[in-house]
Amino acid sequence: MRKSKVIMTVGGIIVLIIFALIASSVIDDLSVPGQKYEKNGIKFNYPDTWTEAKSVAEGSIGAVACTSEPATSVVIQQVPSSFGADIYNASEFNKKYLVQSGNYIELDYKNSSINNQSVLMQRYITNEGDGSQKEHVATWIKMKDNKIYVLLFSTPVEKYEHQRVNYDLIAGTFKLQQDNDDNIINQISSSVQNAINKYINN
Incomplete structure (x- = not known):
């Protein structure tokens, strides 16, 4: 008994x-602000003032953009295996194409971490065809599925400081859909x- x-x-x-x-x-999920994106094996939160967008970039599996400023966006791409087996090789492979275009001004290139996950962050400016400039932050990350992803934030240079916090929300909540389960x-x-x-x- x-x-x-x-x-x-x-x-x-x-x-x-x-x-x-x-x-x-x-x-934990409810306490994070913004809307939830859950598609194509990935998930993240994005600002309420943004909306889902379409991207024609190679390997694109998700995209969101600022509703009032469509030139500001974040595109998530699954990086082809031909770019290399780690985030450093993949980012260097991509960087060669950017440099060759003659349209690339590097601002920062460093190792960092997001949620205890190693990432490589590449910040740069490109000159656009209309004479304007865009600032970009590419965050390269290798996830538990052993695949490399890049989160590419793009915005007009003058909007960077204002919009960076929105990118931080997306990058800080980026996960594979299976992660929580x-x-x-x-x-x-x-x-x-x-x-x-x-x-x-x-």
């Missing part, structure tokens, strides 16, 4: 842990295993 009560207690604790983990994940499953599995181990050892 006592053993069955212990089993029920352990079972109850496990159920509570599962609900707590799921609730925590849902609350995998994390919850791993957390639940670990919690269940810990509860079982405690029961067995008592």
